[in-house]
Amino acid sequence: MPARRTGAQTRVELNGRPVDVHLSRAAEQALAERQQPLLAEMELYFSCLIRYQVRFQEPTDGSGIVVNDKLQLRFRPVMTARCGNDYAGDEPPLTDFPIEKPAAFTPHWLQIDYRRGQWQGEFGY
Template structure:
């Protein structure tokens, strides 16, 4: 499925397991693609129910893109969730990924996004 996110085409790919799990939900799922700017870049997909500022893919799924930045570059404090804050981009289009894949494995949502086709 292709949608437009920040004036850029995003190819959303759902596994068969993800399609079945979405069909069983009583409310839409939101997949948030997080791009962390720090010493290095990190990509992560978060899943939840909060619908604000998200773009619908269909009646069961919405997506959003969220760039964030660490407050300072320190490998020691990095860990899974380093202290960070929103990173407003004047033009997020160049940073929006080309594709997002979503799967449902062992009762958990799993996502990945990327820029090369």
């Protein structure tokens, strides 16, 4: 796991496993200024390669778990139908990737920072 930044740490349960959520001081301050919660979605992308990415968005369906009153968390494994770079957009269309035992793929930690007006996140095992 990368070195911890100063700020807040919270442990939540996701898919029956503990996930340590680390917020930098800048992230704590930016969250405190928000009127509504932010959803941090940890995306595990399966295709010709495996990619980890944290996407930040406004929660719409309540499917995230509550970290605190300003932050929700979700884990989403996704895949593409086929490999290749012949898609008309930036990325090929994604679909949810069904996993029989999601706990085995659930990340152990998530770090969130806020720099130059942008949310940044990293997760790992």
